[in-house]
Amino acid sequence: MARITLSNLAHSYRPDPVSDADWALKELNLEWDDGGAYALLGPSGCGKTTLLNIISGLLTPTHGSVHFGDEDVTQLPTEKRHIAQVFQFPVVYDTMTVYDNLAFPLRNRHVDEATVRAKVAEIAEMTDLTSMLDRRASGLTADGKQKISLGRGLVRTDVNAILFDEPLTVIDPHLKFQLRSKLKELHNRIANTMIYVTHDQTEALTFADKVVVMNVGEVVQIGTPEELFETPQHVFVGHFIGSPGMNVIPCDVKDGAAFIDGVRVATANEADAAVTKGELGVRPEFVTFSDDGLEAKVVKVSDAGRFSIVETVCHGKPVKLVAPEGAPIPSETTRIAFKPDNTRIYVDGWLAGARGAA
């Protein structure tokens, strides 16, 4: 196991990158603790796989370095990095038994058979494969096969990190929940450094202690699930995480304070005195009906089980709020207020006063 340090790392698939758009991965610096559970989260094309491939050694970065502990591994091939990988689609030997599949990475490294037996038994138990050890892998369902892939990733004791690239893609939706929690439990038991790539916020937030949120080749925030929810550093994070995502409402800014149509809105932060335009970020959970609030019109109410999602138009701007089950919902014209501690000013997308805080 090792701490992973990425320094001034950037990658372009073009031989002569010029503009910002030429970089699949814009320059980043990251440090991942030994034994941590991390997720790389972002929409398709944001650079997650590029970053994962640089860590595993499938790709050499255009510039910057990758260190495992004190060792610079930037130029080392994958097989010398001691990395285990679990991909989107199961990688199993169909003609082998489940036991032999799990044993394969160990036998390949000339581990003695007694240790192989003990280790395979331990991993099979963790991945619920014990009753299938004698079966041929070809007879298993897609999720059974993916459990073998997971098991093969976990069976080695000599790895610096285990990398997961969207490992639940082939799993039936009703089994996803089960495997998601299984992975978290496995991390708690194995305590190896694990990096999990996904575009699914639920997978990232369930699995990771810290989530790295990426957008168009850039890391926009690294934080615990709570930090990402409570204090998005960028409107992208606010919008991408949460369901529904954060309201992002254009506003005027004067002397650092936010105004909507001349009405002052209390916020947790202030903008720079020179700023005149910004956006208010407030999650629907922190918007309430209030006689002292801004005028708004209810345009749609959707029942989401324990709560309702209420869509309003407030001074011409769409604003959503979450109303608890059974709470009275005005039928049309009303007033809404934003909880000041959870309402923030963003300028050019970034939390005012925190550019680069990611």
Ligand SMILES: Nc1ncnc2c1ncn2[C@@H]1O[C@H](COP(=O)(O)OP(=O)(O)OP(=O)(O)O)[C@@H](O)[C@H]1O
């Ligand atoms: N081999 C390649 N050659 C050229 N461009 C590439 C190559 N691989 C990826 N890209 C581009 O680099 C950018 C980042 O892609 P990457 O696959 O890392 O994103 P991603 O977040 O993993 O997306 P997905 O979730 O769809 O796999 C995209 O614009 C993509 O088109």
